[in-house]
Amino acid sequence: MLKKRVEEVLNEQLNREFYSAYLYLSMSAYFDSIDLEGFAHYMKVQYQEEMAHAIRIFNYVSNVGGRVTLKAVEQPKGTWKDVIEVFEETHKHECFITNSINEVLTVAHEEHDYATINMLQWFIGEQVEEEATVLKILNQLRMIEGKGPGLFMLDREMGQRISNVNLENPEQTTN
Numbered sequence: 001m002l003k004k005r006v007e008e009v010l011n012e013q014l015n016r017e018f019y020s021a022y023l024y025l026s027m028s029a030y031f032d033s034i035d036l037e038g039f040a041h042y043m044k045v046q047y048q049e050e051m052a053h054a055i056r057i058f059n060y061v062s063n064v065g066g067r068v069t070l071k072a073v074e075q076p077k078g079t080w081k082d083v084i085e086v087f088e089e090t091h092k093h094e095c096f097i098t099n100s101i102n103e104v105l106t107v108a109h110e111e112h113d114y115a116t117i118n119m120l121q122w123f124i125g126e127q128v129e130e131e132a133t134v135l136k137i138l139n140q141l142r143m144i145e146g147k148g149p150g151l152f153m154l155d156r157e158m159g160q161r162i163s164n165v166n167l168e169n170p171e172q173t174t175n
């Protein structure tokens with residue numbers, strides 16, 4: 001049985017994963033609007049990944065006898081100055097999510113909830129990977145000053161990202 005305090009922070013994290021999905025889908029729409037199709041595709045895959053993160057938490061809460069509570073998802077921003085600003089905000093957002101996961105883990109430790117601690121280990125690793133990936137893209141964008149032929153080539157590369165999201169079985173999602 002899930003302790004109330006752990007259930008609350010997991011439901012809060014669930015909402016943040018849905019918000020992440022919504023934010024990245026909004027970024028995808030922005031990229032479509034400025035004809036950066038590869039970046040639009042990349043963000044659509046990222047949206048799917050975030051949905052898989054949300055469903056992982058959703059399934060876990062139900063499986064351990066907790067109660068999932070869905071809250072309103074905040075409206076994301078819809079427009080940005082340029083592609084560099086999008087990735088600066090993406091990096092900032094991922095650092096925020098890392099802190100948020102760490103806080104959930106802290107509560108799980110305080111409540112001696114070893115099953116939740118175990119479940120969260122996957123998220124800890126995933127956040128390290130996500131922060132590193134986004135930072136790499138941001139640095140590459142800075143190198144090419146977010147424009148010109150470099151941007152065109154990077155857009156093509158971003159379009160190659162393959163989605164391996166399985167919402168029926170989010171634990172099998174790897175990217």
Ligand code: OFO
Pocket residue numbers: 017020049050053093094097126127130
């Ligand atoms: Fe769910 O990892 Fe990004 O936010």
